[in-house]
Amino acid sequence: MRQLINTLSFGLLFCCLTACGDRLELAPEQSISGELATATEANVRNILVGAYAEAGKDESYGGQMQFMADLLGAGDRISWVGTFLDPRQVVTKDILTDNNFIALFWNNHYATINQANLVLDNLDKIESDPEERNRIEGEARFLRGLCYFDLVRHFGSGDMGVPLRTTGISDYAVDLSLDRSPTSAIYDLILADLQTSVDILPGSNSFFADEYSAQALLARVNLQLGNYEVARTAANNVILNSGRMLTADYAGAFNNDENSTEDLFAFQVTSQDGQNDLINHYADEENGGRGGDIIVTDAYLTLFTDTLDVRGDYFYASRQSGNRLTGKYSNQFGNIALIRLAEMYLIRAETNLRLDTEVGASPLADLNTIRARAGAELLEDDDDNIEDDISINTILEERFRELAFEGFFIHDIRRLGLSVDGFDADANELVFPIPQSEIDTNPAITQNPGYN
Template identity: 40%
Template sequence: MKHIKFSISLLLLLVFASCEKELDLQPQQSIGIDAATATPENINGILLAAYDIGRNTSPDNLAPLYNGNYSGYLNISSELLGNTDQVSWNGTFDYLRDIFNKALINNNTGALNIYSDSYAIMGHVNTVLANLDKFDDAAERDRVEGEAKFLRGIVYFDMVRFFGQQYNPAGNNSQLGVPIILTPPDVSIRIERNTVEEVYTQVISDLTDAFAKLPDDNGARADKYAAQAILARVYLQQGNYTGARDAADNILQNSGHSLTATFAEAFDTDDNPSETIYSWVITQQEGTNISNTHYATEALGGRGGDIAITQAYLDKFDSDADQRRNFTYPGEGVSTGLLLTSKHVRQFANATPVRIAEMHLIRAECNFRLNSSVGLAPLDEINALRARSSAPALGALTLDLILNERELELAFEGFTLHDYKRTQRNIGTLSWDDNKLVFPIPQSARDRNPLLEQNPGYN
């Protein structure tokens, strides 16, 4: 993908930002919404601001207004909440320590930031979608609509996985998810939480529309294959293995993306390599790579190894020759004695890449479950991925081996919590559906909207 510089318009931030950024994004200045949405250029600016919220960007000379869910906080939260013994938490932030200890309270800062930033993104996105009539050019209108629905789809998907219980493939998903808001910001909005089923239905609708409307190539912004890659994740999380397999297969066959020659080449790049389907652009001028902040040493721009690798993770490998096992480095300074991942060592690397390797793993797992060989036989697919990392070929496959491959390949990228929940594996001594593995609805949001029911265990 080509680099572009996403920039937030201060004007738009003054219109849409609020200090709490919950469901009610109240205008802070006297400029009218009609003026702010009067032209296609303004609508594009609001859309770019939505991207920027996701990656922890601020206007020039101002402190960041948002924390950056897609700069790394969603990934870190999944790894900390989904792990007990494969990583260690060594940092000083209480709210992240509480996530790792599965001891969240209803005003946990991490949960609040993810919740409020998500609705800030959707406030911008919904404003864009409400003003598509400003575009005379049909192709531009479709692109803008596709990008907006991509953002809304991925945000709701991530929210429902953190704030709601796991989707049940057998049906009856009446467990509470998050409120679905499809209209521009309105301080009077007070609605109840939608069910997990309803949120997934909205996610699939948005991402399906995005896939249909986005171009094959869209520079550094989301294209149709980015939308389909998230759809493949959604279907896999649902247990819709046919849908997940076919979405992943289409990307593998038609997107033009391919595995990098070596495992190391897939990570920490200024520009996206062939393996990256989509990522959130970080530059020295804009954005912060939060994964680097918490995984890297001080010399590499981090805090000194807040999150480190333990022996339990290394023990999951069957070969010392596997490049993934050796993709580490020893800490120094405050992190002396810690083993750190080399996935997050570049301070201004693009964040949260959606990689083609994940699509290979999705297709292989779904083919195995369905006893099919769409695109490639499961054993051949897994062995091809292992060969890229110099791991020896497997002679036979089991589901446990495939799931283990996901952990070896996708470790520290934000998959752990969600994979353990969908496969119903315990996390330490906690059952996969334990209430402690679900984020609380932030108390500040409930104070403003009494209709929001709290998750069990947080009252």
């Protein structure tokens, strides 16, 4: 993000493009026209920069998306002790349609999608170099696919997906009413966007999305969909060819001012730019937080019967309350790792187990790679029968240990048909409501079941 500071001063452009694409709002009088904003190659580049900055705000990938998913799916493993009512509604599964945290999440994702769409609508302005045009297109498709994936995971209900917009909006004076597209149509776009990104992005791209960022996200999406062979192939390719490697120790994967060796995609945070809302709610005051709104309970520690596993001790006591807080967020200017290589090992392990294959490595070997880095006792292969050694539950528990407090809880529960806090995986309470502000301004949209 250090390289973005100057370009983000393109303020008028950014202001006119950050309004949510689904909100029926008029562009402010001082905004420049959409035609002018996209008139040159330099302007289109700046829209892409603005899309990254928008996505990295605290309302979404700056932390709110991750901890809201944790609060929805963690059950008794964490507890909300903060004063804000909106996150507490998520914990109790009694969410109101005017929940502001959820509305900001929705609006921010559509603002990012709109900027990505404007870039894609104006690729003809990129005349300097075909490879540069591919890079810009690939990054825009990556961001759009990422945002739609998290929108449909959090707001999709059965066959009802979310509003699907694939054209940028620059004129907010027209009727923007739009109902929800089928879930299948949303996933079709996500998969197409990410595959195109894999095909046209470079193998390395500074801290921006590259070929392996897109392929890693493609692995995550296909795991969610149950497309295990595709997920396995993508995860395996990332492990073998991305050049990333696990950090030498578990703590090295977090609180980094620069991307770590295992970051496949991370949002950049500095003292001048970027936001880390995970710090705000997971950390105490000395580490830049509010004192520790989200605490780790004894129930989470029951996952660690192995005293050698450093992940079972990667916590600290709040200086204010003495409550147990995760050590993953203690640097208020640390980058937010959205996709780590460790996840790819776990995806490859699960998909190989489900398919009874050993592409790249056996499921046992991949689990032990993750456990060895954490100092945990290695799992043993007694009789070369994979199913006797480990199970899907074994891998799920390893995911809970390795990926905790990174926004995975609810999605693993829903895709595996589990329950949380007495609610089945398909319960209405485990899906966010369409924000009331969207219902009020978009008469074509349908609310999720269970919400009035």
